[in-house]
Amino acid sequence: MTIASLIASPSELTDAASNKTAIVLMTRIRLARNLASQPFPGWAKPAQRTHVAEICSAAVASASPLKRSLKVTVDQLGELEKQILVERHLISRELSGSKQGSSVIISKDQTVSVMVNEEDHLRIQVLRAGFQLKKTWNVINELDTALEASLDYAFSPTLGYLTACPTNLGTGMRASAMMHLPALVISSQMEKVVRAVNQLGMVVRGLFGEGSDASGSIFQISNQTTLGESEEGILKRLTSVLQSIIEHELNAREKLLEADSGKLFDKIGRAYGIMQNSHLLNSSEAMNLLSLIRLGIDLGAFPDANRSTIDRLFIEAQPGHLQHAQKGEFDPAQRDLLRAAYLRSEFANFVHPDFSLINASGKN
């Protein structure tokens, strides 16, 4: 498989959106693994990095979910291609800036990706659209067990899987959910939620991880600690935190409808109008408008079938995807023009909102 055909085919996130994904857009689990008696990538010499890459790539490429996959080294990728893979959550920003001997293996359906020589020798990742922690864990656990049959992992009975950074020790697992929380944002409750979630040992980040902003009211919630608790224990705790966030979001939607439905409908209606008529849109504004329309779909003002269009546009409005679609590199001002034109054409035939279909419960 080539990078061009991978980019041309839809990712799990862009096309699998269904009803169940109303609040949790995507579930993702990654495992950090290292080979015994080899220096970690950040400290290894170039020859050692190459040696580790050879061992890891061979083992990974023969694992069954990755047999017909894209295998590519970071230096074979162009800047735009790297950006697209980051926007699809298939590689990290750290990998896209890394040195010799780093590579990535991505499954054909773009649900499994394994980064080699990122911060750790192996960063195994599985993602699924929707709220699918259990299923995602089963897939990644099986892949990890298959890899361990041929790779000698660095492991200590007391400290678990040994990782370059001690914050990943133990299970080496980070499980996360990408959540769309517009009502909590509109009603200024996110700060409170973040504090409560932190207190439960979970972290809240923006759409693209550490340090990124939460445009589009999309947040990533993941476990903070990896040592002293089993994978199942972490997933169970995360699940209950996510369920309670979902409940809070639904309550906030209900309250917004009760308190001032006119104001909320106005926001959604205006977002629709801007999508159809604007000529300049930066990615943050585009994300926020798409978020409002997605809220309109969840509330019932637009048909459910349109949700997957919005989820696709969340990705296609990103700078890398936009430039790739327009076949060129453009500066931010040109991109804003192109983005607006693209969204105008997407919304030209987008069904009109019908606010009379919204019932007061906030759940359609």
Add this chain to the structure above:
Amino acid sequence: MANPLKCDLCDKPATVHLTQIVSNKVHKVDLCEACAQAKGVTDPSGFSLSDLLLKASLNPEPAPGAIRCESCGFTQGDFKKHGRFGCPACYDAFKGMLEPMLDGMHKGTKHTGKVPQAALARQSLHERLSKLELDLSDAIKTERYEDAARTRDEISQVKQAPHQSPPR
């Protein structure tokens, strides 16, 4: 510490004092205005306490007599600089400074999750074989031929069944 109001990340006076209770453990971080901004403490969407605690725990004075990892040459100073270790063996070399750090960073200090059974079985098989071979040459040296014959049988048995766990 002589001056408790110094920023945990730099030496400026600390004006932001953060206390968090995670799983019944109290974590305290003191930061100056600039570091608090830079670390996103004021921006709830991009803030991870464990990363902060890691960086803060790097700052207290390193113990005299710098420790060095025999296996990869990594020093305590390198860890202070990178916040990452050099190789798996570093976890043994820097055991002393690691324990207090992990206590604040994680839910516990002992792994209770998945164990790489296949990799460990391979390792223990390897260890068992080298021990048996040692026993064998010892028995021959001391002319305990009955023991030697028994050990030789055991070795061929272990080698024939490489995927089974060693007999007790």
